Amino acid sequence: MKYLPVPNETKDLNLIRVNSFVPEGRAEHNAILVDKKLYFHGGWFWNGTVSRSPINVLFYLDTSIPFTISDKSLMPWIDHSSIIGAINRTGAPACIDMFKASIFFIGGDYSVNAITKFDTTIQQWSIPSISGPIPLSGSLKYVPCVSLGNEIYIYGGNTSISAMNKLNTLNLSWSILSYTISSSKTQGYSATLLNDLILYIGGTNKLQANHLI
Template structure:
């Protein structure tokens, strides 16, 4: 059976390569940002060096079978820099990449209309080395980046940095979600995995509370008022937080699928009624990390039960875009 499965996988991989000219390599610590009909990926660590393909996108307007994805490589775009462990936020059609380990400046930006890459000059209270493995959120034209003991704020209208005091002091590997005019931080750590926690700042939660959560990915589903946390360090669990009652649950998964090992430093992106989980590190049985080339798609249209998509499922994701990208939506309770 294992030999047959290996033969099938080998044939599928080679068929994939023959259909699509570009297939991304494995990576972790990358960024994924959805704008209009394209999910842009940038950066990442390839295992021993920066991942070789630093800028590409997935066209979610095209029908595809999971594992056979319509990728487009933009890594040859003039000025593209290498970056890993950074954060990224979109202001309208421009993506700002901030911090991490990089071979350019602290801030890079990519115009998704002109496909122009640049490294703008910023001023003000420019942050230092604390901007690694962090998350940003954008409100108006201001990007908020939690650096631990202070909030770093980049005004994209004038590229000016300012700071404010911060109570939540987890410095890395947390998730950040914008809820109205507030930011909810979940999990994270100081500098060692021993300090990995699941607490949200200033909120008392109940239910099936995760004992620890860091190196995870998260999405917010506004129709269901839920934040979903996907996996993390030494963790193969999906957790759900109701943002109205702050109650934790573990959702029902109706079929088998998804990563079979602990996954960390990956991305999760809500695209209509689906979440695309991409790349990351697998934690092996002997405690080593290996980069993953895998993507997984899960249907989250129902409030309390989800379903993995399989190779037999054809999908055109653009028809189910979320209200942030399209006025109508097709979610159901």
């Protein structure tokens, strides 16, 4: 919420700025904080039946501006849906590069391209060309990713293979670190970076595209 200054003769008035963009509720989107901006992308709208409507909207919440959550129309939302290049993507992980400038959106449902990148500095989408053993289409969904330096780590996915995939964001290449990780829970887990170690907790291996989570 912002109160705009008014002339002295109208000091008894307070003008409240209301944002024209207010996001609708959604599910299976991702969210990532970059320089005090909380970016949201993808997901789907529930239409009241058994079907879903995937979306490609990108927007952020400016957390550098004080706000309350009592009225979301007064929160500092910024809409980036007019920027060309976003694609429909649900259940996809999102990670930042080592320069804290570009967001990599990886895998998920409905995605034509395995990876898209959004440069938050110049506000531009791109589709990077990635070499190496590219994960199977649709396999990297309902999983988090972890950024460590110039590398992004993603374990498992919508697959029975307990593989650790690594994406190098500098030379834009995939590699597989191991097929012998003991955990059989390849989806729906949490992944936390702790002193250069990744702590995996919980999860399942039975999530499907039509499950509500």
